[in-house]
Amino acid sequence: xxxxxxxxxxxxxxxxxxxxxxxxxxxxxxxxxxxxxxxxxxxxxxxxxxxxxxxxxxxxxxxxxxxxxxxxxxxxxxxxxxxxxxxxxxxxxxxxxxxxxxxxxxxxxxxxxxxxxxxxxxxxxxxxxxxxxxxxxxxxxxxx
Amino acid sequence: xxxxxxxxxxxxxxxxxxxxxxxxxxxxxxxxxxxxxxxxxxxxxxxxxxxxxxxxxxxxxxxxxxxxxxxxxxxxxxxxxxxxxxxxxxxxxxxxxxxxxxxxxxxxxxxxxxxxxxxxxxxxxxxxxxxxxxxxxxxxxxxx
Amino acid sequence: xxxxxxxxxxxxxxxxxxxxxxxxxxxxxxxxxxxxxxxxxxxxxxxxxxxxxxxxxxxxxxxxxxxxxxxxxxxxxxxxxxxxxxxxxxxxxxxxxxxxxxxxxxxxxxxxxxxxxxxxxxxxxxxxxxxxxxxxxxxxxxxx
Amino acid sequence: xxxxxxxxxxxxxxxxxxxxxxxxxxxxxxxxxxxxxxxxxxxxxxxxxxxxxxxxxxxxxxxxxxxxxxxxxxxxxxxxxxxxxxxxxxxxxxxxxxxxxxxxxxxxxxxxxxxxxxxxxxxxxxxxxxxxxxxxxxxxxxxx
Numbered sequence: 001x002x003x004x005x006x007x008x009x010x011x012x013x014x015x016x017x018x019x020x021x022x023x024x025x026x027x028x029x030x031x032x033x034x035x036x037x038x039x040x041x042x043x044x045x046x047x048x049x050x051x052x053x054x055x056x057x058x059x060x061x062x063x064x065x066x067x068x069x070x071x072x073x074x075x076x077x078x079x080x081x082x083x084x085x086x087x088x089x090x091x092x093x094x095x096x097x098x099x100x101x102x103x104x105x106x107x108x109x110x111x112x113x114x115x116x117x118x119x120x121x122x123x124x125x126x127x128x129x130x131x132x133x134x135x136x137x138x139x140x141x142x143x144x
Numbered sequence: 145x146x147x148x149x150x151x152x153x154x155x156x157x158x159x160x161x162x163x164x165x166x167x168x169x170x171x172x173x174x175x176x177x178x179x180x181x182x183x184x185x186x187x188x189x190x191x192x193x194x195x196x197x198x199x200x201x202x203x204x205x206x207x208x209x210x211x212x213x214x215x216x217x218x219x220x221x222x223x224x225x226x227x228x229x230x231x232x233x234x235x236x237x238x239x240x241x242x243x244x245x246x247x248x249x250x251x252x253x254x255x256x257x258x259x260x261x262x263x264x265x266x267x268x269x270x271x272x273x274x275x276x277x278x279x280x281x282x283x284x285x286x287x288x
Numbered sequence: 289x290x291x292x293x294x295x296x297x298x299x300x301x302x303x304x305x306x307x308x309x310x311x312x313x314x315x316x317x318x319x320x321x322x323x324x325x326x327x328x329x330x331x332x333x334x335x336x337x338x339x340x341x342x343x344x345x346x347x348x349x350x351x352x353x354x355x356x357x358x359x360x361x362x363x364x365x366x367x368x369x370x371x372x373x374x375x376x377x378x379x380x381x382x383x384x385x386x387x388x389x390x391x392x393x394x395x396x397x398x399x400x401x402x403x404x405x406x407x408x409x410x411x412x413x414x415x416x417x418x419x420x421x422x423x424x425x426x427x428x429x430x431x432x
Numbered sequence: 433x434x435x436x437x438x439x440x441x442x443x444x445x446x447x448x449x450x451x452x453x454x455x456x457x458x459x460x461x462x463x464x465x466x467x468x469x470x471x472x473x474x475x476x477x478x479x480x481x482x483x484x485x486x487x488x489x490x491x492x493x494x495x496x497x498x499x500x501x502x503x504x505x506x507x508x509x510x511x512x513x514x515x516x517x518x519x520x521x522x523x524x525x526x527x528x529x530x531x532x533x534x535x536x537x538x539x540x541x542x543x544x545x546x547x548x549x550x551x552x553x554x555x556x557x558x559x560x561x562x563x564x565x566x567x568x569x570x571x572x573x574x575x576x
Contacts, residue, residue, distance in 0.1 A: 022198035025206065053216065054166035055287065060228050061209035062169065068205045072197065084204050085546060086567055088232035088376050088520060090404055090421050092397045108419060109380045113545045114517060114569060116378055118419070131396060131406070133378050133419065135518055135567060137546060143199065229402060230423055232376060232520050234548055234565050236541045252563060253524045257401045258373060258425060260522055262563070275540060275550070275565065277522050279374055279423060281402060310486035313494065341504065342454035343575065348516050349497035350457065356493045360485065372492050376520035431487065 007035040007042075012077050014144040019073055026069045029062065033073065039107035041073030046100050057094045063101070063130045064089055067119045070105035075115050075136035079144045082115065082136040089132045095123040105134070113138050151179040151186075156221050158288040163217055170213045173206065177217065183251035185217030190244045201238045207245070207274045208233055211263045214249035219259050219280035223288045226259065226280040233276045239267040249278070257282050295323040295330075300365050302432040307361055314357045317350065321361065327395035329361030334388045345382045351389070351418045352377055355407045358393035363403050363424035367432045370403065370424040377420045383411040393422070401426050439467040439474075444509050446576040451505055458501045461494065465505065471539035473505030478532050489526045495533070495562045496521055499551045502537035507547050507568035511576045514547065514568040521564045527555040537566070545570050 008016045016036045019026075026043075029051075035042035043066060051062045067089065075082040095101060101121055108116040119132040152160045160180045163170075170187075173195075179186035187210060195206045211233065219226040239245060245265055252260040263276040296304045304324045307314075314331075317339075323330035331354060339350045355377065363370040383389060389409055396404040407420040440448045448468045451458075458475075461483075467474035475498060483494045499521065507514040527533060533553055540548040551564040 018198055023203075024194045025197065025203045028194060050168045050172060053169065054162055054220075055225060055227065057227070059167075059169045059209075059212075060231070061205060061212045064208045064212075064231075065203075065205035068203070068208075076198075081199060083199065083201070084235055085548075086232065086234040086518065086565070087204070087208075088230065088421070090230045090396070090423070091228055092404060108378070108416065111569075116380060116419075116517075128396065131404075131421065133376070133421070133518075135378070137543075229404075230374065230421075232565070234540070234567070236548060252522070252560065255425075260373075260524060260563075272540065275548075277374070277520070277563065277565070279522070281399075306486055311491075312482045313485065313491045316482060338456045338460060341457065342450055342508075343513060343515065345515070347455075347457045347497075347500075348519070349493060349500045352496045352500075352519075353491075353493035356491070356496075364486075369487060371487065371489070372523055374520065374522040375492070375496075376518065378518040379516055 006033050009037050012036045012038060015077055015079055018144055029065055031066055031069050036073050036077060038077050039074055039110065041070045041077065041105045042102060043070045043073065044100060044102045047095065047098055049097065052097055058097065060091060063121055066101055066103045067121050067130060067132050070103040071117050071119050071134040074105035074107060074117050079142045081139040081141050081143045085135045085137050087132055087134040089130055091130050092128045095129050099123040101129060150177050153181050156180045156182060159221055159223055162288055167213065173209055175210055175213050180217050180221060182221050183218055183254065185214045185221065185249045186246060187214045187217065188244060188246045191239065191242055196241055202241065204235060207265055210245055210247045211265050211274065211276050214247040215261050215263050215278040218249035218251060218261050223286045225283040225285050225287045229279045229281050231276055231278040233274055235274050236272045239273050243267040245273060294321050297325050300324045300326060303365055303367055306432055311357065317353055319354055319357050324361050324365060326365050327362055327398065329358045329365065329393045330390060331358045331361065332388060332390045335383065335386055337385065340385055346385065348379060351409055354389055354391045355409050355418065355420050358391040359405050359407050359422040362393035362395060362405050367430045369427040369429050369431045373423045373425050375420055375422040377418055379418050380416045383417050387411040389417060438465050441469050444468045444470060447509055447511055450576055455501065461497055463498055463501050468505050468509060470509050471506055471542065473502045473509065473537045474534060475502045475505065476532060476534045479527065479530055481529065484529055490529065492523060495553055498533055498535045499553050499562065499564050502535035503549050503551050503566040506537035506539060506549050511574045513571040513573050513575045517567045517569050519564055519566040521562055523562050524560045527561050531555040533561060
């Protein structure tokens with residue numbers, strides 16, 4: 001599944017290219033875009049030893065980075081520049097140190113200037129690892 | 145200032161060593177421990193081009209990682225294993241792409257099993273970049 | 289539906305009585321317990337003119353109070369005293385000024401000392417009004 | 433202090449009148465406006481027996497209502513209609529059942545369409561009871 005072709009609808013193809021080419025931090029972590037549609041994005045990440053914290057469990061910031069990438073995909077999917085106003089993350093369970101994680105971001109509300117997204121992170125046994133909400137601000141300019 | 149000796153009180157010296165040696169993800173990002181006391185931690189990070197997102201502004205996940213490190217320092221400062229239950233981040237302003245950022249985590253409440261921390265991230269002009277709250281769960285075991 | 293008998297499983301009957309008899313603030317607002325099970329609670333409220341804010345839309349604090357009641361029911365359902373550590377509320381849409389609202393609180397994670405709950409508030413057309421997460425601290429004593 | 437004249441600057445006098453006359457829910461709870469300036473609001477509330485929850489401690493929703501009133505004052509102080517997008521509340525300590533509480537809302541960031549506010553609730557011994565952040569959306573129309 002990790003190497004299958006991402007599911008990307010035609011209307012968001014340019015957005016997907018933009019994200020994959022420009023987001024160097026996500027690339028560095030090995031975050032993969034798995035699915036992109038208007039208002040919805042799915043991304044994955046294989047945990048590595050360098051992503052553990054001092055207590056030997058995956059770093060909260062790594063889970064956040066994966067969730068944030070999916071959130072960015074969903075709220076930027078319309079081609080209008082969207083930036084995060086706030087996010088809250090709730091840690092539900094610690095995944096195995098080498099688990100493959102998947103984050104799904106779904107639109108709860110799309111206003112003219114703001115958007116609310118629900119994001120969940122699960123491991124390869126479909127156990128919920130973290131739940132988030134993200135609020136985005138939608139600028140007037142388009143980036144594609 | 146970036147290269148000055150960190151301010152670490154004697155009672156938390158072992159915790160500081162633990163954090164600096166074990167947290168490989170923080171090391172990889174170039175996060176520096178600047179100060180550690182019981183219930184308080186300060187850390188810094190120099191932004192790099194690889195930390196920008198597609199829109200050319202610093203990645204929210206990088207700001208989160210810095211804040212999370214300071215939070216981890218403050219809530220683990222007693223030597224008892226503490227893990228994050230939840231965090232919320234509010235993005236206040238976008239720093240320059242090469243700014244040096246500093247995060248300060250301060251204890252709001254220390255209960256027997258949980259602790260609440262306030263974290264703020266500022267840039268080198270002392271402008272607030274992000275504000276967070278973090279809730280920690282305190283396990284019974286000591287890690288040092 | 290508002291006047292139908294609440295769905296309460298036997299194991300939580302004493303908890304339900306406790307909530308209904310003791311929570312005077314909820315009673316004053318007209319909050320009704322609709323369903324209580326281990327880890328799950330549903331409650332309703334009919335909006336009244338006195339619950340509107342200056343802008344003529346239902347008060348955020350009223351939506352919060354309803355969600356908080358459902359949260360309290362779910363996290364106290366085991367009979368062990370549970371208190372809120374933190375809650376976050378996201379306002380999704382404004383209900384009609386006289387709508388009947390329903391809140392459902394569901395357990396995401398039950399730890400020994402903490403519990404995480406997802407709460408959603410909907411109106412009588414099943415439109416989402418607000419989404420929340422609540423984190424509870426579970427004391428050792430039982431209240432029933 | 434509870435009966436002293438509220439501190440209200442001239443430029444926000446019409447906003448203050450609007451809040452005091454129109455917010456029936458706040459009036460019902462006995463919430464008093466204590467101070468209003470551009471971007472800042474202070475409000476107070478005397479706890480009453482009807483505001484306790486089943487466990488005999490002040491209802492989280494009452495603390496939220498007080499904080500929300502101060503937040504509404506601060507973000508509406510410019511006379512432009514502002515509504516809450518999201519709020520997060522962290523419960524720090526339980527006040528005495530008859531304490532006089534005070535909430536202060538302060539502006540962290542004022543954008544063209546959104547604003548971020550920090551709110552803290554303290555009791556009459558100046559102990560922190562709750563800390564919040566609130567995000568407001570600023571409409572184009574003025575309500576005064």
